[in-house]
Amino acid sequence: xxxxxxxxxxxxxxxxxxxxxxxxxxxxxxxxxxxxxxxxxxxxxxxxxxxxxxxxxxxxxxxxxxxxxxxxxxxxxxxxxxxxxxxxxxxxxxxxxxxxxxxxxxxxxxxxxxxxxxxxxxxxxxxxxxxxxxxxxxxxxxxxxxxxxxxxxxxxxxxxxxxxxxxxxxxxxxxxxxxxxxxxxxxxxxxxxxxxxxxxxxxxxxxxxxxxxxxxxxxxxxxxxxxxxxxxxxxxxxxxxxxxxxxxxxxxxxxxxxxxxxxxxxxxxxxxxxxxxxxxxxxxxxxxxxxxxxxxxxxxxxxxxxxxxxxxxxxxxx
Numbered sequence: 001x002x003x004x005x006x007x008x009x010x011x012x013x014x015x016x017x018x019x020x021x022x023x024x025x026x027x028x029x030x031x032x033x034x035x036x037x038x039x040x041x042x043x044x045x046x047x048x049x050x051x052x053x054x055x056x057x058x059x060x061x062x063x064x065x066x067x068x069x070x071x072x073x074x075x076x077x078x079x080x081x082x083x084x085x086x087x088x089x090x091x092x093x094x095x096x097x098x099x100x101x102x103x104x105x106x107x108x109x110x111x112x113x114x115x116x117x118x119x120x121x122x123x124x125x126x127x128x129x130x131x132x133x134x135x136x137x138x139x140x141x142x143x144x145x146x147x148x149x150x151x152x153x154x155x156x157x158x159x160x161x162x163x164x165x166x167x168x169x170x171x172x173x174x175x176x177x178x179x180x181x182x183x184x185x186x187x188x189x190x191x192x193x194x195x196x197x198x199x200x201x202x203x204x205x206x207x208x209x210x211x212x213x214x215x216x217x218x219x220x221x222x223x224x225x226x227x228x229x230x231x232x233x234x235x236x237x238x239x240x241x242x243x244x245x246x247x248x249x250x251x252x253x254x255x256x257x258x259x260x261x262x263x264x265x266x267x268x269x270x271x272x273x274x275x276x277x278x279x280x281x282x283x284x285x286x287x288x289x290x291x292x293x294x295x296x297x298x299x300x301x302x303x304x305x306x307x308x309x310x311x312x313x314x315x316x317x318x
Contacts, residue, residue, distance in 0.1 A: 016095040031073040034063040067192030067201040091177040093227040103222040104180035115185030115214025118174030119222035132218040138267040145271025173206035178224040200247040245299040
């Protein structure tokens with residue numbers, strides 16, 4: 001469990017996880033991701049005072065993002081120094097219901113070809129939070145930007161968000177708010193790519209695992225209540241932060257190449273043009289986050305210019 005300036009919520013999540021883990025051999029590692037607000041001390045003291053012997057609190061010493069923080073905690077192993085068979089990743093603002101963790105584990109035990117199992121995530125009102133996904137592609141970029149029914153029907157099998165499954169379903173990837181990982185799958189992939197500060201890191205991990213033969217399964221019976229965006233402040237964003245665009249570009253570039261990354265961006269712009277034209281003709285607001293298209297273009301141009309300069313100087317890029 002990764003904490004960043006949310007110690008009260010983290011303790012609440014730990015308490016819920018302890019109940020859900022009853023009868024299960026294992027331990028809970030809380031990593032404070034260099035909060036710098038006294039979270040580490042608060043968490044350490046609370047764990048000691050509450051006598052939570054199965055819980056330990058570690059300090060990462062550096063806020064490298066979601067993937068880096070989880071890598072740090074996972075690679076500490078169990079408190080006795082042994083390597084775990086499975087790792088369960090839980091957000092600090094997510095609260096598993098009774099049996100939720102067991103269901104994820106039991107499915108992995110029964111299906112050795114499966115590397116990841118994920119839960120049904122819902123809000124405080126019980127409403128479903130999108131959890132199960134397909135891998136993003138240039139087709140999905142075009143469809144999401146166009147936001148037009150005929151195009152969406154035509155490209156249905158490329159839409160990233162899968163309608164809420166009611167039965168266990170093999171998916172491409174799942175949200176990392178509640179995700180169980182078979183440890184050999186984690187090791188074979190090398191863990192989270194720490195170049196992703198936030199967003200796309202679960203997508204990338206599941207894609208690399210899929211290429212190694214591991215599958216991901218969504219289990220709707222495993223239910224998690226998730227407040228969402230507490231650490232990131234996403235609910236109050238007026239526009240997407242630069243690191244989101246960095247992660248998106250790195251995902252496409254790393255996994256499909258520079259040319260494909262450019263095609264994916266152009267596909268989004270083509271879809272956005274359709275959405276803009278429909279808004280103009282129909283006298284309605286265009287779809288998508290505010291300033292998103294402009295920010296996407298400016299980010300792509302800056303990165304292309306930087307790559308050109310790096311190529312001319314013969315320096316290696318980061």
